[in-house]
Amino acid sequence: MKNRDLIEQAAQLLKPHRTSAGRLFGDVGAMVVSGSGAVYPGVCVDTPSWGLCAERSALATMVTHGEYRIRQVVAVWRNDETGQLHVLPPCGVCREFMRQLDDANLDAEIILDTDRTAILRDLIPHHEWPRPLDL
Template sequence: MSDNELIEIAKKACENSYSPYSKFRVGAALLCKDGSVFSGCNIENASFGATNCAERTAFFSAVAQGKRDFLKIAVVGTSDGRFNSVTPPCGICRQVMSEFCGKDFRVILAENDNLISLALDELFPFPFCDF
């Protein structure tokens, strides 16, 4: 699956965002090595710490379905329906990615029609790990 196709799925996932507090919709689309795709959206909560990001929603959905091997994730965000600035994953989501993915896992971001593809070790070079 191309990066562009994955970005389009992530944009569609924004429609399910529950974001009454920030008004910022985030969508993610996670491609598994078997070709399946799991999408996720941000899910906010009045108790802000209970909020879950789109990336982790996608990962946890996939893991709950028995998936463990992942190729890449597309992430987009918008407050007005346009996708004109990148929405990089937060630190917690980067740590979750590092739990399941190798350094070559790709994170695809979009700024208008321009895509940015980063390796996980570029985004998160020093993950916490279980020694």
């Protein structure tokens, strides 16, 4: 799927909601294209006890549908002050989460802009299990 199409779909998910405690939900939206080509949405849910990124929210929906392989991932956030939309690279936890769902996800395409992508393995260097030491 084209980067711009996924970015626009993720932007449609943005419905920021501020809780009475000042936490923001739904201000980041993500779309995941699975190995089968299905597209799964997710938004961030930033509770004080456990913050869930939009990417992991979308990935949990994918897993709920019995899928573990990822083709593409994108997450977006809109700056309320400027109105500008930004593509956010996945945080370290999300990168590792994607890898742990299936090692083949190291080849997943991470959308970084309308015309720029990265492969997950390039975003998590030194992910291989370490060799045993001679100590």
